[in-house]
Amino acid sequence: MDDILQTKQKINSYIIDSQEEEIKRIALELHEGVGQNLYSIMTGLQFVESGIAEQNMKSYVREMSQLIEKTIREIKLLSVELHPPTLSTFGLLPAMKSYLKLYTSTFGILVDLESAGKETSLPDRSNIAVFRVCQEALVNIAKYADTSKVKMTFLWTEEELKITIYDFGKGFQLEEQNGVHHSSGLAVMKERMHLAGGMCTISSKIGVGTSIELLLPL
Template identity: 60%
Template sequence: MGRENISSYIIQSQEEEIKRIALELHEGVGQSLYSVFNGLQFIEAGLEQPHLKNYLKEMSHIMEKTIQEIRILSVELHPPTLMTLGLLQALKSYAKLYTSTFGIEVVIGSEGQEQFISESSSITIFRVCQEALSNIAKYADTSNAYISFQWSKESLHMVIKDDGKGFDLGAKRSYGLEAMKERMFLTGGECVISSKIGEGTSIEISLPLS
């Protein structure tokens, strides 16, 4: 088995495990916590002692926050809309979650007719966008990010960019950036990263569709 096949196999195995964990978080742990949350609210409604009522209300708030955090984690691990509604809608949903978490507005534009993309390719592009947005939140020092889709029957071209601080590509090797390039290479696509200090960063990805 060659290097490319080994890398592809490892990534596929990781994604299958991530999908399993995400499903368990959402349908297992999340649903159990929601049942406990409903039980706490039921008990709170029947209590008459103010101090116990306030205590249970506080516990309910903590439980509600925990349920929301698990839902967010589940979506980050494996978005349920990716294969049901497609890559574009999955990224729009994720962008809302990202904005509420980091306060960075993500503007998404799309030109052309959205095409079918295999599950493995959709996951690859989604992971690249996740990594790019994560880097923007960590390093860019900006309040805006932009994702553009250009669809044709033959290919998908995307740009993820920001107008933040930028960085020197030659200063140090980044595992995250290398992983983005490797993922796109293994799925038959390409990832080109450019950045200038003071002018922001741009990540261009392309994927043949035919």
Template identity: 30%
Template structure:
């Protein structure tokens, strides 16, 4: 193996979100990645210290005190380990061993900080609560537009119509017609805005019907062929899951038509086990996808965060010239 390859693998290990410690049978550390060093303070050449359990357990003469050195592998265990300045930290760990060509046995210890798992869970809940709050506000504004502002504008329209018989002069007739046309257009716009903020079909009829209504809306505005194939076994999913899938597919269509200039789109939605999968393919101009794009634009990041909030994920495949394929899934709540 060349130095170039060694540097590459060292760089790769340093990018991992878990601590990696490679030690020999005497617990002597031969390698520790940056994450592991930050978590433990251990250095190459030192011995991995005994955990609190091994420090206190009873051993026979000649028996190895450290359990790690006596096992070939351990899938999962928790232990408190000495770290910086004599402090102890609880870690989740996994052990595997490898035998080198010269017969030496080396052990690979993967270390996780349990608090990071809690932090990820809290962040997931915060995202979910934020999205639900946003949707509740969308629903409230939608109802206000329809029930209050929409009705007020329609009342103005009716009042204007009552003046029509008494308007005789040509110049005022022309002005009246322009005002009437503007009010009718405003009423139509308010209805469209209300639907986009919170589609009533999603609450009343479910995900499939809401997606079909959304497709009809796009097709009425753009010259685009959209095919929708669905194989959902459940008549209704829980509100959060339906809303998440609807918003993500809505964003996919928006990006494909507005940015990708696609005129052919296929949407697939199917259920398998405890998951609902979706795929959106388009023949648009595509783009060179890179994870850094998610930091620059909110659309992709918001889609991913929505899906992750319901134990899902997003995968994007695209290139300049197209096509673009977006796959994703959500986990269905049991019961």
């Protein structure tokens, strides 16, 4: 039984690592490939606009240029959401702060983030695992919690990192888990933390809110 469990964990870990590599590749291609191509098209249109005398055509080209500029911004935001470059460069906390700006602008939910203790540098796999679990938790809150504010705390000690996310939302019955998609999302969160050597604990009360606690040994 232990051998079967270990094999299953190795397979799950391989799948997750493979997914992350593919996500990173797609994010890079969006930013440096598609994004750069669109930027070249936009500057070309701006050059064409400067040489057009007919006002209606000039306005049309300007509108197309502005639409491409908007698309470039959206692609940049999507790229950051897929794989924030600050995660590997600056660490978990700066990456989370960067993501929360995007999260609030997208969903209109304010996240009060506090960090106590001395931040510790984490291995890449742990960084990605914890970031993805926090990301999944926040997306679930936007979909299901019906709330406008979230409290998020990072507590760093020499032994562990403890992250608590509380949504002040409508809550749910854990045995029901608000449907298949929510249930699978919670299961993925727990599995990611387990593979990283940590734990994910979820508690919820109807009409009060849901609390998600992550523990990662350091």
